[in-house]
Amino acid sequence: MNFGTLTLAATAIGALVANSAYSAEYTLRIQTHHSPETVSGKAVQKYVDDVETMSGGRVDIELFWSASVVPSVETFDAAASGILDGDFTGGSYQTGKNPAFQFVGDPMGGYDTPWQLYNFFYNGGGQEAANALYEPYNMHLVSWFIPGQESLSSAKPIRGFEDLKDWKFRSPPGLETEIFAGLGAKPIVMDFTEIFTALETGIIDGADASSLANNVGLGLYDIVKHATYPGFHSMPADHIAINLDVWNGLPPDIQRIFEVAGEAMAFNFTLNTELANEEAAVKLVADGVTLHDWSTEDRAKFREIAQKAWDGWAAKTPEAAALVDSHREFQRRLGLIQ
Numbered sequence: 001m002n003f004g005t006l007t008l009a010a011t012a013i014g015a016l017v018a019n020s021a022y023s024a025e026y027t028l029r030i031q032t033h034h035s036p037e038t039v040s041g042k043a044v045q046k047y048v049d050d051v052e053t054m055s056g057g058r059v060d061i062e063l064f065w066s067a068s069v070v071p072s073v074e075t076f077d078a079a080a081s082g083i084l085d086g087d088f089t090g091g092s093y094q095t096g097k098n099p100a101f102q103f104v105g106d107p108m109g110g111y112d113t114p115w116q117l118y119n120f121f122y123n124g125g126g127q128e129a130a131n132a133l134y135e136p137y138n139m140h141l142v143s144w145f146i147p148g149q150e151s152l153s154s155a156k157p158i159r160g161f162e163d164l165k166d167w168k169f170r171s172p173p174g175l176e177t178e179i180f181a182g183l184g185a186k187p188i189v190m191d192f193t194e195i196f197t198a199l200e201t202g203i204i205d206g207a208d209a210s211s212l213a214n215n216v217g218l219g220l221y222d223i224v225k226h227a228t229y230p231g232f233h234s235m236p237a238d239h240i241a242i243n244l245d246v247w248n249g250l251p252p253d254i255q256r257i258f259e260v261a262g263e264a265m266a267f268n269f270t271l272n273t274e275l276a277n278e279e280a281a282v283k284l285v286a287d288g289v290t291l292h293d294w295s296t297e298d299r300a301k302f303r304e305i306a307q308k309a310w311d312g313w314a315a316k317t318p319e320a321a322a323l324v325d326s327h328r329e330f331q332r333r334l335g336l337i338q
Contacts, residue, residue: 024060026250028242030086031064031079033072039213039276040238041065043145043269044088047240050261055254061086076241080138085246087139090238091130095174097137100319104130104141106236107327108175109306112299114146114270116334117235122263124330133319140247142240143262147273149231153215154206155199155224157290160298170195170207176234179309199223208234212284213276221289229281229291232299233306240265307337 030048034041048061067089070078076094079087092105102108111117120126121144134141157163164185171177171187180187188204198204200223209215212229221227240262247255281291294302307328314324331337 023057025058026055026254027060027062028085028246029062029064029069030088031067031069031075031084032088033067033075034088035066039272040145040147040269043265043272046268047261047265050264051257054257054261059254059257076137076139079241079243082243082245085243087241088238090236092172092174092236098133098319099313099316100133100323102175102313103310103320103323103327104133104144104237104239106175106234108179108234108309109232109303110327110331111235111336112149112232114148114235116336117146117237118144118266118270119334120327120330124333125326126330129323129326133323134241135244138244139241140244142242142247142258143266144237144239145262145266145269146235146237147211148235148270148277150208150210150234150236151212151215151231151277152206152208152228152233153199153220153224154226155202156205157226157292158206158228159292160294161301168203168205170198170204170209172208175309175313176208178312179233179306182305182309196220196223211273211277213273213280216280216284221284221287225289227284227289227291228294229277230293232294232302303336 032041032044034044036042036045044063048063051059051061064084067075069084072089073093075084075087075089078084090105091101094101095105107117111120121130127141130141152158152169154167154169158167161183164180164183166184166186168186168188169180170190171180173189177187177189190198192209195207195209196219199207199220206224207220209218209220212227215221215227240258242258250258285291310324314321328337
């Protein structure tokens, strides 16, 4: 064998070793309800890129956008049953399965900032409490990513409790409708896609849609000129959840990559959303939209009223009671409740 042949053989062996070292050992199929061009979608894509890069190519994630495999509400079950391997939607979709999911999807009125909710998850026993709910359904909750408080949009001022009386607004079903109906408002459950037309025609006075920046993108402030900001009532969390059998089949170093990438994603996603909201607030004020920042006293009163609604949900299942207890223990640590 001459030198040239030896060189070619060595090159071929080197390429084979390199390809073997970087071939995917673990392929996961994961669905999100987000589309790739949104802030949330870009955050999900970065998470996927981070996991694949940090794993040195050992992990390959096949991402399905905009609920393209199954409807959003069915993503969790599809992952649990093995049709998919992971779910990048949110716990709120699963409240029909168990009311406890409300308190991982959106602990309504529970916290003032996303950082407080992250602290509950990472430092307040939230991750363990949530997985006590998830794992019996054959799913493991890796992390949350939280955009922050949502803003109410309105055709008339919503300065405090007095302005909620007879206020007709689009509301998601469930806990929120109970809280606001108890405050004298008139929540109307409707599909997200119907909000713009309902505001335009006066069917509703306002809407709980999304964050301030997303509401701008929806064009809501072309119609209505009032909003709550910063918000106080709703702070939904999306999740990174993996089929429990798949999760347990991953080695500890790969599990740690999923977790660390989740923390990085959460931090950057919340920062980016906060910046977008602050920039939107500056522009809206300049355009004549009035932003209503509820007083500390009114926020505390809203939390107190929300807690009463929590009691009703906690009574529905032992898992809901356990999560409510876990939240309250941490809220007392923060001085949010007595």
